Structure formats: structure tokens, C-alpha cells
Amino acid sequence: MPWLSYQKALNRALTDELARDPAVFVLGEDVRVAVSNVTAGLLKRFGPDRVLDAPLSEQAFTGFATGAALGGRRPVVEFQIPALLYLAFEQIVNQAHKFSLMTGGQARVPVTYLVPGSGSRTGWAGQHSDHPYALFAHAGVKTVVPATPEDAYGLLVTAIRDDDPVVVFAPAAALAVRVDVDFDTLGPVPLGVGRVHREGEDVTVVAVGHLVHDALAVAEELAGEVSVEVFDPRTAYPFDWDGLAASLARTRRLVVLDDANRMCGLAAEVLACAAERSDLLAPPVRVTRPDGTVVPFAPALDRAVQPDRAQLVAAVRKVLGR
Numbered sequence: 004m005p006w007l008s009y010q011k012a013l014n015r016a017l018t019d020e021l022a023r024d025p026a027v028f029v030l031g032e033d034v035r036v037a038v039s040n041v042t043a044g045l046l047k048r049f050g051p052d053r054v055l056d057a058p059l060s061e062q063a064f065t066g067f068a069t070g071a072a073l074g075g076r077r078p079v080v081e082f083q084i085p086a087l088l089y090l091a092f093e094q095i096v097n098q099a100h101k102f103s104l105m106t107g108g109q110a111r112v113p114v115t116y117l118v119p120g121s122g123s124r125t126g127w128a129g130q131h132s133d134h135p136y137a138l139f140a141h142a143g144v145k146t147v148v149p150a151t152p153e154d155a156y157g158l159l160v161t162a163i164r165d166d167d168p169v170v171v172f173a174p175a176a177a178l179a180v181r182v183d184v185d186f187d188t189l190g191p192v193p194l195g196v197g198r199v200h201r202e203g204e205d206v207t208v209v210a211v212g213h214l215v216h217d218a219l220a221v222a223e224e225l226a227g228e229v230s231v232e233v234f235d236p237r238t239a240y241p242f243d244w245d246g247l248a249a250s251l252a253r254t255r256r257l258v259v260l261d262d263a264n265r266m267c268g269l270a271a272e273v274l275a276c277a278a279e280r281s282d283l284l285a286p287p288v289r290v291t292r293p294d295g296t297v298v299p300f301a302p303a304l305d306r307a308v309q310p311d312r313a314q315l316v317a318a319v320r321k322v323l324g325r
Contacts, residue, residue, distance in 0.1 A: 008181045012152035013041045013119060013173060015189070016159040017079065021049050024077060027163060030055040030064055031081030039083060041119040041173075065091035065116075069099045072112045077163060080114060085121040085133050085172070096142045099168045111166045117159070120175040122213070122262055123298050123305055132298035132305070134212075134262050136172045137269045140240035145169040145194055147238050150215035152182050154237055157192030164191065174262070176213035197243035199250065203232030206256040206319055209247065209273055210235060214260045214310065221315045229319060239269055247273070248280055256322045257287035260315055265291040288318040 007015070020027050029042055035056045037043040046054045057064035061082070068078040082088055088095070095116060102110045122134035139146040145167055149155040155173060162169035200215060201222050208231055210218035215235045222231035234250045236242055251257060257277050261270035270289035277287055290310045298305050 004183050004185050006181050007152045007156075007184045007186070008179065009152045009155050009173065010040055010119070010178045012156040013117070013159055014043055016156045016163070017042065017045060018048070020160060020163045021045065021053060026075060027077045027079065028053040028055065028071075029079045029081065030057050030068065032057055032059060032083055034081055039081065039119045041117070042081065061087045061090040062094060065094040066098070068114050069094060069102075069112060072099070072114045073102065073110060077113045078115070079163060080116050082116060082118045083120070084131050085118050085135060086130050088116070088118065088135060088170070092138070095168060095170070096139070096144060100142065100144050103167060112168055113163075113166045114168045115159070115162045116168065116170045117173070118171065119173045120178060121172040122174045122176060123309060124175045125302060125305070126300055127298075128300040129297040134172065134174070136170070136239050137263050137267065139170045140242075140269060141267070143240065145238070146240045147171045147194065148212040149173065149237060150177060150210070150212055150235050152180060153184055153189060154192055154198070156189050158194070158237060161191045161194055165194070169194070172212065174213040177216070180213075180216065192237065194238045195241035195243055196238075197234055197236045197246040199232060199234055199246075201231065201233040203230040203254060205230045205254060206258060206322055207232045207234055207247070207250045207254045208258045208260060208315070208319065210260040211239070211269060212262060214262055217312050217315065218260055221312050221319070224312075225316065225319065229323060231319065242273075244276060244280070247277065251277060251281040251283065255282065255284045257281075257283060258315065258318045258322055259287070259289045260310055261289060261291045262310055263291060264294060264296050265289070266294045285322045285324065288322050290314045290318050
């Protein structure tokens, strides 16, 4: 079977949806030259009317996408840097997200916001290394954080076809992940349905985005002493609470691995809901960035504020009382 990289999976999803639905178009800064590689080849195949370079104003082209969606198109807006979402937060959360709700469903705003490289990158420092998916989940915007190439493909396809705004965070640390996959098996992945990557009996590790791969590595490392179940929510909102409850019914212990600031992060919500809904044998533990993290430029300091495998191992042992 052929190899598929995460980055190529995003490109393949865009290509397939542009070919399938003439209402779909892509816009953003430097998308025609494919500065992120995710839009590579799209201009040549689909032309300048469907692959649009936007001016350096996130507020402007995000607002433009809302109007285009209201008019019947399905725009995919690429953001080169995750922090640029802060500039367009009003357009996404207060406008696009609320139109359908405030019109009783009479208006549809099918916009997809794609961030191909969210989170820390080597030396990108404080204003380029945020991973702000929790903000959109808090606001009730459909929010996707795929971990694998096949899920990146399937969730982006679903996001583009959805009649509501969807923000797709593609973690920078996952872009180089490659899998051996039959392309014929690729297809839409539903929002709000998690995935158990590895079954276990002793503890459930909920890992978000690229950290799924760290969780699987730790599960393998500890296999001789601990049976770790790795649960990937895939979407931060809607969250698969039933899937998590089913996992916790088997293990009754919980660790959450979340590459976001500790305060008000997704990990805190998962711990709270698990404590409310599940009969746990031990207090749950979260492994996150520290409170109020601003990622430093120096690589060693950058790594120091990232949740890592050693912290996860310690957390697993803590919930097991070891």
C-alpha cells in the first residue's frame, strides 16, 4: 500500500473536495504558491477563481468568507500561523458561528478554517507557537484536532461538507507523520466520535492531536507493567463524552495529555466531566503546558514548556499509586 503523510492527506482532502463540489474554494495568504505545501497543485488544477490569494488582513478575508458562505459557497480559509486566529476571532465566533443560531437555521455558514501547523515549531517563539483550539471549543464552534493522516483527511472532508463553521487544527508536530494506507479506504470521519488507538485495562490516556503518538509510545514502553488505553477525541467540540465514558468504565483511571495552557484548557474540561460522570478509582491527572505559557525562542526552553513522554509516564504511575 502507498504511504500517506499528514500534510499530503490535507492536500488530498482539499483536492478531492474541490473536484467534487464546485461551491468549494480556497483562500488565504500565499495559497497559490502553496507556502504551507497544503495547497500544492491546486492553482494549476482548479484555476485562480477557486484558489484565491488574500491580502494581509485576516479580519478582511475571514469576513469575506462568511459572506461567500452565506451566498452559497463553501470557502476553506487557510491561516499560516495559529495566532492569526486571534485577529479573526470576532469574525468566526461572533459572526459566522452565530448566524445560523440567530436566524433559527435559516442561514448556513459552511466555512472551514484550516491551520496547517498549529502549536510549537522549532524556533518560532511566542507569537507563532500557540495551539488555541480550546478557545473555539469553549465558544461552541466545531473544532477538530486530527492526530493521524487518515483522520486528517477524513475530518477535513467532513468539515468542508458541514453546514456550520469548523476550525481544523493540524498540529505542526504531526505534519510529518506518515502511514501505510489504502487510498480507497479514505473517507469522511464524523465529528464528535473519538478513536481508541490502543485498548487497555489499567488507565485511560486521553491524548489530543500529535500527542496521541507520544501516548502510544509510552503505552508500549510501559506494556510490561501497565495496560494503557489510548483515547483520541479527534474533535475538541463536539467531544465524544460517551466514548470516553466507555473507556473509563473499563479502566476507571484517567490521565489527559494536552498541548495547551493548563488554565481553562481542554484537559481541565475532560477531568471535570470524567469526575462528574465516571466512578474513578483515583484522582485524574493532566499533563499540559504550564499556566500562561508563552513559548520561548530558545529550543531548549521551548521543549521545557511542552508536555512530554516523561511527564506522561510519571502521571500514569501516579494514578496507579506507583
